[in-house]
Amino acid sequence: MTVPKQNNMAENGYQPIRIRIRERHGDHWIQRIASDSVSEECPVALVYNGISHAVMMATPTDLEDFALGFSLSERIITEPDQIFETGIFDHGEQGIELQMHIHGACANDLKMAHRNLVGPTGCGLCGKATLEQVRQPLPVRQPRPLPGPEPIQTALTGLDQHQRLQQLTGTMHAACWCDSEGRIQLLREDVGRHNALDKLIGALKRSGLNRCDGFALVSSRGSYEMVAKAAEADLGTLVTVSGVTAMAIRDARQAGLNLIGFARRGRQVVYTSGDSSNA
Numbered sequence: 001m002t003v004p005k006q007n008n009m010a011e012n013g014y015q016p017i018r019i020r021i022r023e024r025h026g027d028h029w030i031q032r033i034a035s036d037s038v039s040e041e042c043p044v045a046l047v048y049n050g051i052s053h054a055v056m057m058a059t060p061t062d063l064e065d066f067a068l069g070f071s072l073s074e075r076i077i078t079e080p081d082q083i084f085e086t087g088i089f090d091h092g093e094q095g096i097e098l099q100m101h102i103h104g105a106c107a108n109d110l111k112m113a114h115r116n117l118v119g120p121t122g123c124g125l126c127g128k129a130t131l132e133q134v135r136q137p138l139p140v141r142q143p144r145p146l147p148g149p150e151p152i153q154t155a156l157t158g159l160d161q162h163q164r165l166q167q168l169t170g171t172m173h174a175a176c177w178c179d180s181e182g183r184i185q186l187l188r189e190d191v192g193r194h195n196a197l198d199k200l201i202g203a204l205k206r207s208g209l210n211r212c213d214g215f216a217l218v219s220s221r222g223s224y225e226m227v228a229k230a231a232e233a234d235l236g237t238l239v240t241v242s243g244v245t246a247m248a249i250r251d252a253r254q255a256g257l258n259l260i261g262f263a264r265r266g267r268q269v270v271y272t273s274g275d276s277s278n279a
Contacts, residue, residue, distance in 0.1 A: 013040055013061040013165050013172075013189065039169040041191045043095030046070060049107040050099075059165070059172070059190045060096055062199045063088050066190075067098045069202030073229040075136075077106050080205050138228055138255040143274030144236035146258050147180070147215050152239055152268055154182030155217050163219075165189045173220050175200040177235075180213040193220035194229070201233045215239055215258070222248045222261050222271075231255035236274070239263050244271055 014037045022031050039059060046054040046067065053076070058066065067086050071077045087099040102110075155178040162184050166172040175196040176187035186207060188199035197218060204211060215237035216230055222244035228251060230238040237258035244261040249271050252259035256274040263269075 011060065013059045014038060014168050015040055037168040039165065039171045039191050045095060045097045047097055047099045048076065048102050048110055051107075051111070053110065055095075056192070056195060058192055058195045060090075061165075061190075062188050062203065063096065063098060065188060065199040065202035065206065066195060067100055067202065068205055069198035069200065069233075071100065071102070072205065073198055073201055073232050075232070076110055077102055082106050138231045138251055139234075140254070141231060141234050141236070141256045141274070143256045144212070144258060146270065146273045147182075147237055147239070147260075149268055151178065151180060151182030152215070152217070152260065152263055153265070154178075155184060155215075155239070156241075156263060156265065158182075158184050159217065159219065162187045163189060166219075172196075173218070175216060175218045177204055177209065177211075178214050178217055184217075185209055185214070193218060194225060196220075197226060197229050201229065201235075204233070211235060217241075217263070221245070222259060224248050224251055227251045227255070227257060227259065231257050239268075243269075 016035060016037055019034055019036045020031055021034050022029050041057050042060055043055050044058045045052050064086055068080055068083060071083060077083060082103040083100050085101040089097040089099060091097065159174065162176065163172060163174050166174060166189060171191060172189040173193040173196045174187055174189050176184045177200060178184050186200060186203050186209065188196050188203055190196040190199060200216065211234065216235045217239045218226060219241050221242035222238060222240040224245060224247040227238060227248045239260045241263055244259060249259060252272040257272065258274050259272040261269050261271055
């Protein structure tokens, strides 16, 4: 069950503004007034059973998906039904609280972890107190077949037209789930790439879509945390538009995750294939 929001803060994920554009014409600069849209971001606090656990800078859209996906990828819960209730409370300029009532055993484990994460957009380590908290073993999943190049090309072709907020603002990351033919089934956007993937994970869990076939595509690089989230959610294959890190490759191999980077028109780089120890 979801408690209604107290009010409606930038729910569309962007704000219309008036801007002045400066353009050079020959030896002269010309200024004109125009309308534009800019992405919205605000502090989003994730609160579990009354205890604030994390504050992330995020785009205030699809917040129920974000709450569920973050909770799963951070191992706060293991199943969606361990969140009994989610309340979304808008505090204006201060930000938004996602107040979740979770299973008592999960709440006790969270208290024992002694973790209080406060991080800017895209930060995956802020607030972790020990190296052990960073390098937790990833689950080893059943390897999935490596997607062929054509479905990935199909997904890339459709990515731009599905990114509504990116078209408006030019500053959004996207994470999407594509079927075995490369058709985009779900897409979530956020100013933070980690947040976009968490939103997608939550949306997938809520949708009940089959994750045995298909792959996740993200409009960013493949870092260790993106791989960790994909492995935790058992996505099978992570495709990134940009490059990947060495740690991401090592972790993907350990978890049995297909990892494909630099997915561009007419070119892809296969870094790992889950059915073998090498790419």
